[in-house]
Amino acid sequence: MAVHFYxxxxxxxxxxxxxxxxxxxxxxxxxxxxxxxxxxKDKDLTYLMRTDEPPFTPSVNERETMSFFDAFAWEYxxxxxxxxxxxxxxxxxxxxxxxxxxxxDSYRIVKGKKVPDGLPGTFxxxxxxxxxxxxxxxxxxxxxxxxxxxxxxxxITKSVKVINTGSETFFLERALSSVLNIESEKGLDMITLxxxxxxxxxxxxxxxxxxxxNTSSIRGESGHQDxxxxxxxxxxxxxxxxxxxxxxxxxxxxxxxxAEKNQFDCVRVMMGINPEGFLWRLAAGxxxxxxxxxxxxxxxxxxxxxxxxxxxxxxxxxxxxxxxMKRPILINNWEATYFDFNTEKLLQIARxxxxxxxxxxxxxxxxxxxxxxxxxxxxxxxxxxxxLGSTLxxxxxxxxxxxxxxGIWFEPEMxxxxxxxxxxxxxxxxxxxxxxxGLSRCxxxxxxxxxxxxxxxxxxxxxxxxxxxxxxxxxxMNRQLADIGSLGLDCETQGELFHRYVLALYEMxxxxxxxxxxxxxxxxxxxxxxxxxxxxxxxPQIWCSDDTDAVxxxxxxxxxxxxxxxxxxxxHVSVCPNHSVGRSTPFRTRGYVxxxxxFGYELDISKLSEEELDIVREQTQMYHCYNDLIRRGDYxxxxxxxxxxIDCVSVVxxxxxxxxxxxxRVMGVPNVHSLRLKxxxxxxxxxxxxxxxxxxxxxxxxxxxxxxxxxxxxDFEGRIIHITRV
Ligand code: DGJ
Numbered sequence: 001m002a003v004h005f006y007x008x009x010x011x012x013x014x015x016x017x018x019x020x021x022x023x024x025x026x027x028x029x030x031x032x033x034x035x036x037x038x039x040x041k042d043k044d045l046t047y048l049m050r051t052d053e054p055p056f057t058p059s060v061n062e063r064e065t066m067s068f069f070d071a072f073a074w075e076y077x078x079x080x081x082x083x084x085x086x087x088x089x090x091x092x093x094x095x096x097x098x099x100x101x102x103x104x105d106s107y108r109i110v111k112g113k114k115v116p117d118g119l120p121g122t123f124x125x126x127x128x129x130x131x132x133x134x135x136x137x138x139x140x141x142x143x144x145x146x147x148x149x150x151x152x153x154x155x156i157t158k159s160v161k162v163i164n165t166g167s168e169t170f171f172l173e174r175a176l177s178s179v180l181n182i183e184s185e186k187g188l189d190m191i192t193l194x195x196x197x198x199x200x201x202x203x204x205x206x207x208x209x210x211x212x213x214n215t216s217s218i219r220g221e222s223g224h225q226d227x228x229x230x231x232x233x234x235x236x237x238x239x240x241x242x243x244x245x246x247x248x249x250x251x252x253x254x255x256x257x258x259a260e261k262n263q264f265d266c267v268r269v270m271m272g273i274n275p276e277g278f279l280w281r282l283a284a285g286x287x288x289x290x291x292x293x294x295x296x297x298x299x300x301x302x303x304x305x306x307x308x309x310x311x312x313x314x315x316x317x318x319x320x321x322x323x324x325m326k327r328p329i330l331i332n333n334w335e336a337t338y339f340d341f342n343t344e345k346l347l348q349i350a351r352x353x354x355x356x357x358x359x360x361x362x363x364x365x366x367x368x369x370x371x372x373x374x375x376x377x378x379x380x381x382x383x384x385x386x387x388l389g390s391t392l393x394x395x396x397x398x399x400x401x402x403x404x405x406x407g408i409w410f411e412p413e414m415x416x417x418x419x420x421x422x423x424x425x426x427x428x429x430x431x432x433x434x435x436x437x438g439l440s441r442c443x444x445x446x447x448x449x450x451x452x453x454x455x456x457x458x459x460x461x462x463x464x465x466x467x468x469x470x471x472x473x474x475x476x477m478n479r480q481l482a483d484i485g486s487l488g489l490d491c492e493t494q495g496e497l498f499h500r501y502v503l504a505l506y507e508m509x510x511x512x513x514x515x516x517x518x519x520x521x522x523x524x525x526x527x528x529x530x531x532x533x534x535x536x537x538x539x540p541q542i543w544c545s546d547d548t549d550a551v552x553x554x555x556x557x558x559x560x561x562x563x564x565x566x567x568x569x570x571x572h573v574s575v576c577p578n579h580s581v582g583r584s585t586p587f588r589t590r591g592y593v594x595x596x597x598x599f600g601y602e603l604d605i606s607k608l609s610e611e612e613l614d615i616v617r618e619q620t621q622m623y624h625c626y627n628d629l630i631r632r633g634d635y636x637x638x639x640x641x642x643x644x645x646i647d648c649v650s651v652v653x654x655x656x657x658x659x660x661x662x663x664x665r666v667m668g669v670p671n672v673h674s675l676r677l678k679x680x681x682x683x684x685x686x687x688x689x690x691x692x693x694x695x696x697x698x699x700x701x702x703x704x705x706x707x708x709x710x711x712x713x714x715d716f717e718g719r720i721i722h723i724t725r726v
Contacts, residue, residue, distance in 0.1 A: 005109070011024045011043060016155065019154045021295075032073050034046060055071075076143065080099030081101045085268055086212060088176035089176065090174035104132070114129070119503075120536075122250070127151055141163060142163040145159075146161070154297060155308060155312045158293050161288070169284065171495075172280040174278070180247065187208075188235065192231075194227070200544070201531070208261050221253060221477065221525055222531070240300065244297070249532070252530055252534035317533060328471075328520070330600040330601070331349060331605060343395045359403075360404055362472060370387075378414040379422060380420050413477055445481055449488055475509070477525040541567070544570045548580065552578075557569055566630050570598050575604075592662045596649060626660050636649065636651070636680040648677060657725045658723065660723070668712070676708060679702045685700070
């Protein structure tokens with residue numbers, strides 16, 4: 001059993017294969033954090049709690065309650081009782097009061113780890129779940145913190161349920177999901193992911209200063225700009241060494257991830273639903289479940305943290321038929337045609353694609369209503385047969401006859417003011433009653449928190465999917481929420497809109513994957529604005545960015561793969577000059593970069609030269625050779641652009657029998673030797689061969705001495721290196 005409670009010391013000990021988390025109770029029943037780090041056999045480290053140092057606990061020194069509260073490493077800090085750091089929990093009673101404090105009540109340990117009610121989350125039959133119940137002694141409500149302790153990954157999940165066990169309604173103003181208190185004699189850095197449209201999830205590492213440093217979203221989705229992830233690490237931690245504590249949020253809406261360094265150099269790291277824009281009414285007997293947070297500790301640097309996230313998400317979060325399967329190589333017509341297409345144009349793409357090893361055609365935006373640009377028809381999910389020149393069924397059947405599967409694009413949460421739907425139901429949008437809602441990409445957001453609205457949106461999608469043999473859906477969302485208001489909510493519940501929106505989205509996606517269990521669902525949001533663990537629970541892959549330039553993708557995919565497995569990262573080869581950045585890169589390099597994702601094409605293949613088509617055939621064959629390894633193996637960052645002109649990542653089979661590395665020298669350099677490249681993650685004692693090389697190398701030589709890569713000429717030149725054990 002990996003979870004223990006020691007009654008005599010009041011210690012809870014949670015063990016994963018290589019990490020230990022310890023919590024303990026003070027004499028008053030306050031729940032505090034003792035230790036989170038490398039695995040320890042010790043059962044009692046409560047001396048770390050400093051309850052024997054001034055100001056002592058309130059039962060020993062009642063005159064200094066607040067000093068104690070303000071320094072204690074609370075497991076779940078509350079607002080208003082004397083802890084002046086940011087709290088994880090804040091309520092407002094009917095009379096307007098906000099101070100509260102939580103005390104231990106009871107615990108329960110159960111076998112297995114279940115998904116939290118109505119929310120996405122991790123699952124396992126072999127993990128253990130610890131539930132600790134806390135109570136507010138004077139206000140009559142209960143908080144249950146659940147810990148999922150995994151036996152095969154170094155991950156501990158936390159989620160919180162608040163139950164109004166009293167007789168009066170109160171409001172939740174803040175209910176975060178997870179808190180960690182970290183100290184390091186070396187000082188601490190943090191990593192967060194930032195960007196914008198077409199440059200999502202760039203890695204940002206910086207020293208944690210005094211005060212609060214945070215990253216957050218109030219956009220109604222996780223967003224291009226910030227990301228629900230935070231890692232805190234020893235100042236000298238690197239890719240391969242040092243302590244790293246990370247948190248990722250299994251949620252797709254507003255979030256807050258914060259590190260706060262206090263007067264004693266202790267860092268409180270917190271994650272949860274962003275309190276801004278959140279107010280939840282909790283009547284007597286009702287409960288509220290906060291989304292789940294994943295905590296990962298690595299004593300072997302950032303690389304090991306990444307591999308734990310990949311393992312956890314691949315095996316304990318993603319579901320469905322395609323989770324472990326090779327995905328069909330797709331070609332999407334967006335960058336090929338934008339809105340200017342018809343059945344014949346699509347079939348022309350499909351015919352050439354079929355001869356080049358591509359396995360699925362995806363028809364993107366523009367097939368419905370009278371949509372020839374982005375200014376109309378969202379909500380009118382009726383096939384525009386006039387534009388296509390055929391029925392959808394005819395198109396799909398013809399594509400299938402060529403041996404290709406067929407996929408389609410939707411944006412179910414949106415509505416265009418120029419649509420029949422809007423003309424019929426102008427009140428079905430998210431808006432306040434007093435202001436004309438602002439447009440973004442000429443569109444408004446449907447108020448899917450209303451059942452009749454989400455039923456309409458979902459049933460429209462379903463009807464199209466039932467009309468032909470459609471095997472893939474790209475579910476897009478091209479604007480963020482604003483003018484927050486719902487005609488379906490009253491004045492006490494308007495503050496619930498953001499969270500209710502996310503719950504409604506989850507309900508719709510759940511219906512989709514239940515009604516169509518064989519469907520391959522790819523989520524998307526104007527590129528990668530909703531690439532988060534919440535969406536991964538519903539779709540095994542997510543479109544990573546609208547930027548398909550190979551060099552920009554090096555940075556975007558590095559940041560994305562910091563947490564997410566390569567099998568989830570939507571990546572396509574497109575034409576040059578690239579549509580986002582105007583850069584021209586070699587066709588082969590574009591393929592190498594996309595192979596380290598789901599792999600596909602986003603171009604008019606019928607316009608490629610014979611030479612380029614030969615490269616496409618080479619790439620589709622490579623996909624079949626390497627994809628099992630890339631989907632399942634261990635990921636290593638060897639060097640990263642822009643820190644280095646040489647970008648290199650590799651994937652090593654779990655049994656170390658095989659590896660594949662992709663290397664790109666970003667800018668050409670004159671008058672240089674061949675390039676020395678040291679690989680990672682191999683078995684030092686095994687012998688390996690590199691494809692195209694007769695020599696045999698030990699794993700140790702490949703990792704510590706390296707190989708010379710010669711013949712790189714020009715900018716953006718890449719190589720793929722495949723190694724097998726002999
Ligand atoms: C944004 C997506 O990221 C693109 O791939 C494309 O589907 C467009 N939307 C279509 O409007």
